[in-house]
Amino acid sequence: DTGVSQDPRHKITKRGQNVTFRCDPISEHNRLYWYRQTLGQGPEFLTYFQNEAQLEKSRLLSDRFSAERPKGSFSTLEIQRTEQGDSAMYLCASSFSSGRYNEQFFGPGTRLTVL
Amino acid sequence: AQSVTQLDSQVPVFEEAPVELRCNYSSSVSVYLFWYVQYPNQGLQLLLKYLSGSTLVESINGFEAEFNKSQTSFHLRKPSVHISDTAEYFCAGLNYGGSQGNLIFGKGTKLSVKP
Numbered sequence: 001d002t003g004v005s006q007d008p009r010h011k012i013t014k015r016g017q018n019v020t021f022r023c024d025p026i027s028e029h030n031r032l033y034w035y036r037q038t039l040g041q042g043p044e045f046l047t048y049f050q051n052e053a054q055l056e057k058s059r060l061l062s063d064r065f066s067a068e069r070p071k072g073s074f075s076t077l078e079i080q081r082t083e084q085g086d087s088a089m090y091l092c093a094s095s096f097s098s099g100r101y102n103e104q105f106f107g108p109g110t111r112l113t114v115l
Numbered sequence: 116a117q118s119v120t121q122l123d124s125q126v127p128v129f130e131e132a133p134v135e136l137r138c139n140y141s142s143s144v145s146v147y148l149f150w151y152v153q154y155p156n157q158g159l160q161l162l163l164k165y166l167s168g169s170t171l172v173e174s175i176n177g178f179e180a181e182f183n184k185s186q187t188s189f190h191l192r193k194p195s196v197h198i199s200d201t202a203e204y205f206c207a208g209l210n211y212g213g214s215q216g217n218l219i220f221g222k223g224t225k226l227s228v229k230p
Contacts, residue, residue, distance in 0.1 A: 040222065042223050043218070
């Protein structure tokens with residue numbers, strides 16, 4: 001399978017703990033996006049990488065959130081001091097930049113539950 | 116504000132009946148428009164897209180959507196649905212307010228096809 005993969009698929013944690021998620025994009029894709037999807041809502045953009053550079057962050061990405069893509073391949077999203085409001089599905093997508101439009105391919109998501 | 120609005124959160128329909136899932140976009144969203152489908156416990160899959168050209172776009176499984184600039188709409192239709200079409204459908208537009216074109220999603224419409 002050469003699609004976008006995410007690990008873990010599910011994570012349950014206690015409030016105040018730190019969690020880290022991993023995303024492995026499609027191998028030739030240079031762009032990687034993180035989105036968050038809460039119950040009853042569509043996915044909302046969090047941040048974006050082109051190769052290893054983090055080029056954009058949304059206002060949703062508080063200072064407790066940090067994302068990296070150290071070698072321009074896989075990416076990690078860390079949430080420090082988790083809060084119950086962080087409970088959501090975290091989606092990763094990747095694309096290959098080509099002109100103005102680039103189709104984004106989504107992974108299955110990591111579902112985070114903060115107790 | 117940049118937004119994509121899906122007017123119906125849930126649409127129940129009987130098998131073989133026609134269905135329309137409504138989507139409107141704000142004029143500040145680019146006119147690159149998409150419909151994604153999310154089956155239970157799976158990631159988002161691109162169903163169809165409008166980039167330019169013919170205002171009527173089709174998917175391989177019988178769905179179609181029509182871009183209507185004057186009504187700022189991109190409704191999704193299928194003349195005869197199957198049980199297997201039961202899923203959540205997300206309308207999205209490409210955001211060119213950001214630097215790299217992240218997607219802006221609607222809240223989703225849950226299509227439930229009953230026998």
